[in-house]
Amino acid sequence: MTVTLLPVGGIGEIRPGDDLAEAILAATELVDGDVVVVTQKVVSKAEGRLVAVDPTDPLSHKIHVEAEAVRVLRRRGDLVMTETRHGFICANSGVDLSNVEEGWAALLPVDPDRSARWIRNALVARTGLRLAVIVSDTFGRTWRRGVTDVAIGSAGVAAVVDLRGTRDALGRELAVTEVCVADEIAGAAELVMGKSRGIPVAVVRGIDPAWLRESSVRDEIVRPHQEDLFR
Amino acid sequence: MTVTLLPVGGIGEIRPGDDLAEAILAATELVDGDVVVVTQKVVSKAEGRLVAVDPTDPLSHKIHVEAEAVRVLRRRGDLVMTETRHGFICANSGVDLSNVEEGWAALLPVDPDRSARWIRNALVARTGLRLAVIVSDTFGRTWRRGVTDVAIGSAGVAAVVDLRGTRDALGRELAVTEVCVADEIAGAAELVMGKSRGIPVAVVRGIDPAWLRESSVRDEIVRPHQEDLFR
Numbered sequence: 001m002t003v004t005l006l007p008v009g010g011i012g013e014i015r016p017g018d019d020l021a022e023a024i025l026a027a028t029e030l031v032d033g034d035v036v037v038v039t040q041k042v043v044s045k046a047e048g049r050l051v052a053v054d055p056t057d058p059l060s061h062k063i064h065v066e067a068e069a070v071r072v073l074r075r076r077g078d079l080v081m082t083e084t085r086h087g088f089i090c091a092n093s094g095v096d097l098s099n100v101e102e103g104w105a106a107l108l109p110v111d112p113d114r115s116a117r118w119i120r121n122a123l124v125a126r127t128g129l130r131l132a133v134i135v136s137d138t139f140g141r142t143w144r145r146g147v148t149d150v151a152i153g154s155a156g157v158a159a160v161v162d163l164r165g166t167r168d169a170l171g172r173e174l175a176v177t178e179v180c181v182a183d184e185i186a187g188a189a190e191l192v193m194g195k196s197r198g199i200p201v202a203v204v205r206g207i208d209p210a211w212l213r214e215s216s217v218r219d220e221i222v223r224p225h226q227e228d229l230f231r
Numbered sequence: 232m233t234v235t236l237l238p239v240g241g242i243g244e245i246r247p248g249d250d251l252a253e254a255i256l257a258a259t260e261l262v263d264g265d266v267v268v269v270t271q272k273v274v275s276k277a278e279g280r281l282v283a284v285d286p287t288d289p290l291s292h293k294i295h296v297e298a299e300a301v302r303v304l305r306r307r308g309d310l311v312m313t314e315t316r317h318g319f320i321c322a323n324s325g326v327d328l329s330n331v332e333e334g335w336a337a338l339l340p341v342d343p344d345r346s347a348r349w350i351r352n353a354l355v356a357r358t359g360l361r362l363a364v365i366v367s368d369t370f371g372r373t374w375r376r377g378v379t380d381v382a383i384g385s386a387g388v389a390a391v392v393d394l395r396g397t398r399d400a401l402g403r404e405l406a407v408t409e410v411c412v413a414d415e416i417a418g419a420a421e422l423v424m425g426k427s428r429g430i431p432v433a434v435v436r437g438i439d440p441a442w443l444r445e446s447s448v449r450d451e452i453v454r455p456h457q458e459d460l461f462r
Contacts, residue, residue, distance in 0.1 A: 001238060001423055002235060002236065002237055002238070002423065003235070003236040003419075003422050003423050004233060004234070004235050004236075005233065005234040005235075005236070005419070006233055007232060007233070073460075073461075074460040074461070076460060081460060088374075089373075089374040138410075141372065141373075141411075142320075142372075142373045142374075142454075142459075142460075142461045143319075143320040143373075143453075143454050143459065143461075144381070144411065144414065144452050144453070144454060145391055145409065145411065145451065145452050145453070145454050145458075146390070146391040146392075146409045146410055146411025146412075146414070146451070146452060147409065147410055147411065148410070148411050148414050148415050148418075149415070150375070159377070160376055160377040161377075178376065178377045178378065179369075179377055179378055179379070179421070180372075180375065180376065180377025180378060180379050181377075181422065183375065183377070183379050183418065184379050184380070184418035184419060184421055184422050185422065187379075187414065187415035187418045187419065188234075188236070188415060188418065188419035188422060190410070190415055191234050191412065191415055191416065191419060191435075191438060191439075192232055192233065192234050194439075204422075207422060208422075208425075220376065220377070221375050221376050221377060222374075222375070222376070223373075223374050223375060223376050227376075228373075228374065229304075229305040229307060229312060229373075230304075230305070230373045230374075230461050
């Protein structure tokens with residue numbers, strides 16, 4: 001099983017109301033079993049999740065950071081770690097100025113699983129192929145430096161694969177049972193996108209077909225409060 | 232730029248003293264610029280980082296969990312979240328029974344960056360190619376369910392790529408500046424390895440050649456205490 005990561009160039013600037021599925025299909029040829037990874041920024045733009053900010057004030061988007069948060073976990077300097085309505089714990093509630101026109105900030109989609117589902121349904125309707133979509137965003141990590149891309153929405157590919165009951169190569173039942181393949185796929189896609197290259201979409205081709213099923217980042221990945229050891 | 236993820240099958244069971252570079256070269260053909268991702272388990276086995284445990288007592292490895300820890304962050308039931316000597320914060324100090332023969336547990340390598348360097352040096356010496364090595368392990372995340380593979384050691388490929396000073400597709404200077412490509416590469420490799428398939432090595436082919444440089448997970452990824460907001 002070989003997996004290929006293919007950047008999708010030529011998507012162009014996305015504006016509110018644009019049809020992302022159409023833009024993706026115009027830019028690349030998909031095959032059965034492909035996972036299309038779409039960065040949050042273009043999804044938010046297509047869905048019109050943009051708010052006006054003061055371009056002369058580098059902190060004017062912070063009011064939206066607070067508005068998008070259900071709780072602030074930590075503050076240090078300009079950094080605010082929040083919990084969003086979706087249950088994500090991330091910097092600045094996911095509100096972001098990069099790759100957005102001056103004077104605007106992008107908010108996270110209202111329901112990124114639904115965004116993934118919309119794009120997937122449109123891709124499947126137009127191609128007849130079995131396809132999956134992951135909406136990705138860039139998050140920091142508690143104890144590791146540097147950011148990685150993770151899944152904030154998914155449709156058609158498992159967010160978490162449960163290996164319970166399977167055995168390791170020596171026949172012993174596996175203790176580590178739940179692998180977050182959606183985050184691994186989102187991070188893999190980032191390797192061919194790159195934040196400064198302006199490539200907002202990549203195709204991950206050749207994943208285990210057993211992972212192609214209905215899914216939800218919110219239900220499978222977001223950790224419920226009662227499981228949280230570090231809040 | 233297309234990246235390919237290639238599983239390396241046929242490595243066979245690794246025993247203390249085995250030459251991992253030789254086993255890898257016997258099982259696959261490498262090309263210039265390849266990143267070879269090797270799971271911690273086979274590195275620990277080759278380095279003899281195995282301790283005897285009581286196979287009749289499922290908790291007998293816990294004494295090694297404590298011994299490998301410099302600090303315990305949280306306990307819940309059998310789960311112990313610790314900080315290891317390397318500065319990693321992970322479950323059970325990385326001590327693990329899966330894919331190890333009954334009656335034994337595997338500890339993390341003493342210095343996983345050095346392990347990566349040893350394997351890389353041996354691969355480069357025998358092939359004359361420009362190659363990189365990442366030693367990967369499976370860690371949980373604070374606020375996201377499911378585990379992903381991350382880098383615990385690296386040689387020859389950037390752990391964190393600093394985008395400071397670069398601009399986004401619209402010409403604005405990037406706020407998110409440091410991307411942990413080593414973790415994204417480790418997670419990508421996991422997509423073709425799989426914990427129950429017994430494939431401990433994968434090749435990541437085609438990454439940005441600008442990322443090929445001397446590196447260290449410990450220096451670049453492990454977050455210093457003073458930066459830590461969630462200890």
